[in-house]
Amino acid sequence: MAPKSHLRLLGELILKSIDAIESRLETESIEFPVLANPVDPSSKAESLLREADIVNATSYIVAAASQLIATSSGKSLSTLRSKSHFAADKFHLPACIRAAVESNMVEIIREAGHQGIHANDIAKRNNTDPIKTARILRLLSNHHIFTEVDPDVFCINRLSSVLDSGKSAVELQEAPHHRYVNMSSISALVLMQTDEAFKGAAYLTEAFIGPGTAYSLKATDSPWNIATQTDAFLFDWYDWPENASRKTRFSFAMACSTKLEPPEAILSGSLLHVLFNMVNYFAAQGFKWGNLPDDSLIVDLGGGVGSTALMIAKAVPHVKLVVQDRSSVIEDAKTYWASTPEFLESGRVKLQVHNFFEPQPLKAVAVFLLRWIMHDWADPSALQILQQLRAAATPATKLITVDIILPHTCQDTRVIDLIPGATVPAAPAPLLPNMGAASNMKYWLDFQMFVLGNCQERTLGHFVRLAAQGGWKVAEVHHVPGSFLGQCVSVPI
Numbered sequence: 418m419a420p421k422s423h424l425r426l427l428g429e430l431i432l433k434s435i436d437a438i439e440s441r442l443e444t445e446s447i448e449f450p451v452l453a454n455p456v457d458p459s460s461k462a463e464s465l466l467r468e469a470d471i472v473n474a475t476s477y478i479v480a481a482a483s484q485l486i487a488t489s490s491g492k493s494l495s496t497l498r499s500k501s502h503f504a505a506d507k508f509h510l511p512a513c514i515r516a517a518v519e520s521n522m523v524e525i526i527r528e529a530g531h532q533g534i535h536a537n538d539i540a541k542r543n544n545t546d547p548i549k550t551a552r553i554l555r556l557l558s559n560h561h562i563f564t565e566v567d568p569d570v571f572c573i574n575r576l577s578s579v580l581d582s583g584k585s586a587v588e589l590q591e592a593p594h595h596r597y598v599n600m601s602s603i604s605a606l607v608l609m610q611t612d613e614a615f616k617g618a619a620y621l622t623e624a625f626i627g628p629g630t631a632y633s634l635k636a637t638d639s640p641w642n643i644a645t646q647t648d649a650f651l652f653d654w655y656d657w658p659e660n661a662s663r664k665t666r667f668s669f670a671m672a673c674s675t676k677l678e679p680p681e682a683i684l685s686g687s688l689l690h691v692l693f694n695m696v697n698y699f700a701a702q703g704f705k706w707g708n709l710p711d712d713s714l715i716v717d718l719g720g721g722v723g724s725t726a727l728m729i730a731k732a733v734p735h736v737k738l739v740v741q742d743r744s745s746v747i748e749d750a751k752t753y754w755a756s757t758p759e760f761l762e763s764g765r766v767k768l769q770v771h772n773f774f775e776p777q778p779l780k781a782v783a784v785f786l787l788r789w790i791m792h793d794w795a796d797p798s799a800l801q802i803l804q805q806l807r808a809a810a811t812p813a814t815k816l817i818t819v820d821i822i823l824p825h826t827c828q829d830t831r832v833i834d835l836i837p838g839a840t841v842p843a844a845p846a847p848l849l850p851n852m853g854a855a856s857n858m859k860y861w862l863d864f865q866m867f868v869l870g871n872c873q874e875r876t877l878g879h880f881v882r883l884a885a886q887g888g889w890k891v892a893e894v895h896h897v898p899g900s901f902l903g904q905c906v907s908v909p910i
């Protein structure tokens with residue numbers, strides 16, 4: 418029998434994944450959510466969709482469907498050309514997303530309800546041009562963000578609903594920064610990406626090949642620096658008075674980044690079952706915070722407003738936490754913790770201004786936590802942070818770095834097979850071993866770091882070498898199901 422074509426193999430993977438999802442949903446008599454309806458985060462369907470097996474199955478659909486589109490576009494040279502052109506044109510999508518969110522269209526359309534609202538009426542409410550408004554919303558609707566239910570009449574749907582601040586459009590018109598404060602959507606993160614990062618990305622080539630920047634590892638030689646014609650480091654630029662609202666947006670963008678992962682990602686600790694013909698593979702899901710001795714001190718460096726620390730504080734009552742960050746962020750942190758004052762009042766959680774390039778003032782620390790910190794810095798600066806922590810560590814101190822562990826797009830077992838928990842089984846052929854499009858976010862965020870700060874996400878091999886230079890040995894790795902972040906647990910050498 419002739420071997421199956423890649424088209425067929427990919428199609429079969431998609432159907433197999435759909436079967437797996439539907440049979441799980443059937444056990445609860447629940448239907449897969451339709452695109453036309455906004456997300457209801459409290460629904461049973463949404464909690465089922467976060468289960469590890471369903472996350473795996475949907476990842477297979479994304480990876481296989483994307484590869485199927487790429488494979489099937491090869492039928493003629495003209496379609497190949499138009500597909501490549503399509504990829505080059507995609508930058509209009511983030512531009513339109515930002516325009517829709519900043520002009521409060523999401524809230525205006527949500528307030529109109531199921532019947533939708535005409536572009537002319539949207540434009541009257543947010544003081545924009547009605548024809549441009551319709552064009553922005555139509556492009557987004559064609560990418561399944563909003564639904565055009567009637568000519569020029571738009572409704573919110575599943576994808577646009579996660580951009581909704583939950584506030585009224587009138588409130589946002591009067592106080593735009595209310596969009597970010599303890600909001601339930603991911604709009605702070607989306608706006609940071611479609612504003613600062615998007616502008617930087619437009620100058621990636623200039624930074625990549627420019628004579629002054631091509632080999633530079635300085636944070637201030639980033640594409641974003643070229644785009645904004647500033648010599649300031651992004652975090653210092655945020656502290657300029659005229660950038661106060663962007664600084665607040667950044668702080669809340671970091672806080673809402675936890676919403677891109679399963680809520681329990683930092684806390685998880687049971688077993689992972691991987692689907693299909695891959696070996697039944699079990700891995701510890703995450704660092705076991707609960708196993709720390711009583712009164713252990715966890716220091717979350719560059720902890721932002723403290724969203725991760727809050728999760729740990731709630732789940733692990735016998736540990737103490739200190740959130741360290743720059744002074745302006747610690748000010749935002751005070752607002753963030755105001756709704757749960759018991760933690761600060763009891764002294765179990767402290768907020769502290771500290772620059773992680775300077776000697777660490779706290780001693781006898783059980784865990785130094787660096788979540789999304791290493792990726793902010795090119796190797797020379799990341800090394801300085803690791804060395805400061807090594808100098809303050811006791812033999813029992815653990816360093817937990819939570820970052821994207823960037824996979825190669827081919828299989829690579831050379832480094833990772835040596836570290837407990839590091840190996841992830843390769844996806845079945847013809848999928849790329851790293852799950853292709855289902856891993857896109859990891860590479861996008863790598864470039865987010867490139868364009869904003871001339872820094873990067875790292876492969877495991879890269880981080881293992883860097884950690885060793887800083888006096889740390891990566892002792893175990895945790896891949897958390899449904900999360901694009903991995904946890905490396907290192908011990909002093």
Ligand SMILES: C[S@@+](CC[C@H](N)C(=O)[O-])C[C@H]1O[C@@H](n2cnc3c(N)ncnc32)[C@H](O)[C@@H]1O
Pocket residue numbers: 652671672674718719720721722724725741742743746771772773774787788789790793
């Ligand atoms: C990418 S954010 C990560 C925030 C948080 N760890 C999280 O996971 O949401 C980086 C954080 O590092 C902080 N930061 C930058 N430079 C710093 C420094 N020199 N010392 C301490 N914190 C710093 C920033 O203010 C920001 O809150």
